Amino acid sequence: MNEVVKMLTTINENKSVGEQLSALKAFDHLTIAQLNYLTSPRFVKDKEAALVFHYLGFEKLKNHIPDLLLFLQDMNWPAGDLVSELLIKFGEPVIPHIQTVFQSSSDDIWCSWIIIYIVRKWDKSFTFKLKDDLINVVKSPNYVGSSIESLKVLRDILLKSDFENLYQILLEKLENHEYFKQELLDSFK
Numbered sequence: 001m002n003e004v005v006k007m008l009t010t011i012n013e014n015k016s017v018g019e020q021l022s023a024l025k026a027f028d029h030l031t032i033a034q035l036n037y038l039t040s041p042r043f044v045k046d047k048e049a050a051l052v053f054h055y056l057g058f059e060k061l062k063n064h065i066p067d068l069l070l071f072l073q074d075m076n077w078p079a080g081d082l083v084s085e086l087l088i089k090f091g092e093p094v095i096p097h098i099q100t101v102f103q104s105s106s107d108d109i110w111c112s113w114i115i116i117y118i119v120r121k122w123d124k125s126f127t128f129k130l131k132d133d134l135i136n137v138v139k140s141p142n143y144v145g146s147s148i149e150s151l152k153v154l155r156d157i158l159l160k161s162d163f164e165n166l167y168q169i170l171l172e173k174l175e176n177h178e179y180f181k182q183e184l185l186d187s188f189k
Contacts, residue, residue: 011048024055039067050082065097084117111146
């Protein structure tokens with residue numbers, strides 16, 4: 001796997017994919033093991049790896065979407081922004097993997113990042129497919145911040161009466177969370 005690390009040293013994080021195609025061509029023939037290594041959490045702080053992901057594209061990375069979602073667990077990690085942009089472009093095939101995160105993770109912040117950096121930027125046809133999952137996030141006692149982010153998305157795809165009902169549910173849920181309750185009130189003035 002040292003070869004992957006060595007290959008990454010030829011990538012410049014300050015240049016676009018198009019400006020360094022000759023260096024990126026070295027990644028055309030990665031083995032499955034090398035691709036698994038490159039998409040592992042070891043590289044979440046590696047913007048060069050994220051540039052390689054953009055170069056590789058959907059066909060080579062479609063089986064690594066769950067791994068790429070891990071790069072969004074902390075959007076302070078340098079690769080997070082570029083990986084989120086890539087997942088936005090991947091579109092609909094990312095939906096089942098986001099659903100899995102919403103259903104299996106108790107990481108409220110990670111769910112918030114996914115909603116803010118992917119779901120809110122998608123076309124409504126994609127977000128509509130996540131409607132039930134977003135409603136569950138709003139209603140879940142495990143989620144606080146991501147509940148507000150979910151409601152922001154739902155406002156654009158629900159009937160007004162359904163939205164208002166969820167807003168009231170969330171307001172009650174946040175009764176003992178003064179900071180988040182105020183954030184909710186400020187978000188929907």
